[in-house]
Amino acid sequence: MNKPLFLLFFSLFAFSQSAFSQLITDDQKLLQLEEGVDLSSPYHTTLSFFYNLERTNFSPDLAAKTLDTRNIDQDPKDLAIKLQQIFEGKGVIVRTSEIPNDPDYADSSAGGEHKFYFDRNAMPGIFLVKRGKQWKFSPFTVAQIEEIHRETYPFGTDKLLNILPKIGTSEYLGLQLWQLVGLGILIFLTFLAHLVFTFLVDRVLIYLTKRLGYGYIGENYLLPIAKITSFYLIVVVLSLLMRVLQLPAEIWSWVVMVFNTLKPFLITVIFYKIVDIIAAYFSRLASRTESSLDDQLVPLIRKTLKALVILIGTLFILRDGLNFDIIPFLTGLSIGGVAIALAAQDTIKNFFGSIMIFIDKPFQVGDWVTSGDIDGTVEEVGFRSTRIRTFRNSVMYVPNGKIADSVVDNHGLRKYRRFYTTLTITYDTPPELIEEFVKGLREIVLAHPDTRKDYFNIYFNNLSAYSQDVMFYVFFEVPGWPEELNARHELLIQIVKLANTLGVRFAFPTQTLHMETFPEKKGLVPEYPGQASYQENLRKFLDTELKKKPD
Structure with a gap:
């Protein structure tokens, strides 16, 4: 292959369906790859692996040389192909310009060992290690390829990787024929699944709940949760099946991010709706008790649980959808929490005072209480303060921290x-x-x-x-x-x-x-x-x- 043609090939390779977005065009290095593989640095090993698995230069036997297959009985060529499918299925874009070209590269976060991780969040078990003067995919990575491949393509979807390409490999609009056909099938299945779930939720669920005598609960509580759950199941199925299409990494990475964002978002919405069911259950229990303080506690529990669901859901969305490392965020939040706690001592004191009021129950709504200048009937107990209606018909808002530390004379008891x-x-x-x-x-x-x-x-x-x-x-x-x-x-x-x-x-x-x-x-x-x-x-x-x- 002459030099201009070889450079043209690599220019097309940069825009093809691959795990790369950038390539080095150093003439001498490309000629080394043309003859075989170069394992002198993490950069050269990565380039050798993906280059030899391209459709136009498909040489899995050469790509397999980048794997440390010691004590492995499986076919190295099959493992190399599955490893490439893992990269594509997880939507990991390998930017060669960001891969170190130093033969003696050492990862400071790994204790200074000669290791290179591609993506610690998406693929923590896939990394390169240096053996002698060669960089290869570690024995640990090679041993995990089969398991990671099953996780990436579960429920037998990996078999579609060998079946669908038989439809045809002609390219249209930047995609092969089998990819376009598979995309059309997925769109059809999405609409079909939506119709099926809508029927099951709107008809079957409501019918069953009415037959059991829980029609109100079914329409107002279970129906919203069932609808969101149906959307979540559709997203999960789509995320599993779309991996089989082997879309270009630049496109698939965005699709993966959308799916990874939708999943925790929909789960957050589901739990947000479940809180309403929990609150309704506690409200029913509170109505059976003589104490009216329980009736005030139910709305506070509902608000607290919803705030907690939103907070946890946001963290999962940042971690799974946006690949945001939440550990430093949580660390900073804990440090900032100390400062906030010092600045909001009275607020925290009132919060714990309200907890003590709900635990000890020194009074309930409707009781006549006196404590120092406080003299009136309790109307509402909040997280920060208690509202008391005086006998002058005015309203007093007393911080719960003050009530918790005071002697309260409850005439209502x-x-x-x-x-x-x-x-x-x-x-x-x-x-x-x-x-x-x-x-x-x-x-x-x-x-x-x-x-x-x-x-x-x-x-x-x-x-x-x-x-x-x-x-x-x-x-x-x-x-x-x-x-x-x-x-x-x-x-x-x-x-x-x-x-x-x-x-x-x-x-x-x-x-x-x-x-x-x-x-x-x-x-x-x-x-x-x-x-x-x-x-x-x-x-x-x-x-x-x-x-x-x-x-």
């Missing part, structure tokens, strides 16, 4: 609500009347449906400056403050009626000037009829007021 007051009666009230009045008060408490019957204290217990004092100490067994107020109202009405029936007068702060009683005038001090009359009046009150049948 009271089993009984205390009612304590002092009934002041005038000093002219006889002891016998006071005794009957106290008895009537106790009967009022026992007759009321919302009072605690096993513990209450009603006694004549003090003589103050202007009155005789009766302690009225009772408890209500009611769920909330409005019910407590209503119980107080009913109890006080009965007390006033009792006092009016017995003739007990309530005292208030006054100053009384006592004068001698004039013969022709009646004194201001009332005349009390006596104990028998008191008892009769109490009996009438009990019969008429406390023994009434409810309407």
Whole structure:
């Protein structure tokens, strides 16, 4: 082969279907390849391997010389062809201008050993090593070729590599006939798979869920997940079958990147939808509990899980789709996280405070709580703060970190609500009347449906400056403050009626000037009829007021 023709051949070779995008055109090196192989450097070994596997210069026996086949019983030529198919199937572009031409090249990331890796992410097990003065594909790589080839072309798709080219190798639009036919078949199968999955999802899935009584769950939760899953399965099948077409490396590398991006993206969307199902399940569990704090926890769990799914999905998209090394990113993120944590101490404190609130459950939505200046009803518990509605109808947003460190008095968790007051009666009230009045008060408490019957204290217990004092100490067994107020109202009405029936007068702060009683005038001090009359009046009150049948 003369020199101009040989250079022309290599110019065409640069644009052909291969794993190269750039070639060295050094005359002396090309002549060395024409005679056989050159294993003096990683660059020459790579050039020798791919050059001898080109269709126009197909010499697998020469390409096999680049493999270190010691202790390997398989056909070296077959292994060389499969290794080339691995490069093409994974869409790895080997840029010869970036391959070291130094015979003594040492990889600093591999401990200074004489190794050269083509792509650590896509093909970590395929690399060159130096043996003596020759660079060859390592024995480890050669031993892994069969396994990597099966991973690249799974489910028997590798057999299509030998069947499809028999259709024809004539070139049209830069592709061979069998590649164009295979591409048309894939397009047809894609539309067919879409129709099949659409039928299975829209018809069969909905029908089955309705028959089982879960039609709402099927339409609102399972159907979106099934649709995304069908798209994911189509992408997976296409990524497996398109490798068989052996498209030019420059095109196939972009196709591989698209597929590798779509896969983690669709999986992220699937898990994003699954979070809604998990949240619906927890919401159903929360509705069965008496605590309303669980109802606030479900939205927070849903938001947290969705944020976590998006974060992890983004990392996988960067790693698998864009070949982005996320290890330095995660390392930098951890270092930056320390700085962020120092700058956002209060936010982190409030976050952990909210976690402690949900774990300890010191209160729930609707409870009346007091803590220092905080006094109101809990309306919402968030990740950062708790919203409390005060009795002035204003809203307080209290950081959860402050609540977690404070003493909280939860009035909403009271089993009984205390009612304590002092009934002041005038000093002219006889002891016998006071005794009957106290008895009537106790009967009022026992007759009321919302009072605690096993513990209450009603006694004549003090003589103050202007009155005789009766302690009225009772408890209500009611769920909330409005019910407590209503119980107080009913109890006080009965007390006033009792006092009016017995003739007990309530005292208030006054100053009384006592004068001698004039013969022709009646004194201001009332005349009390006596104990028998008191008892009769109490009996009438009990019969008429406390023994009434409810309407």
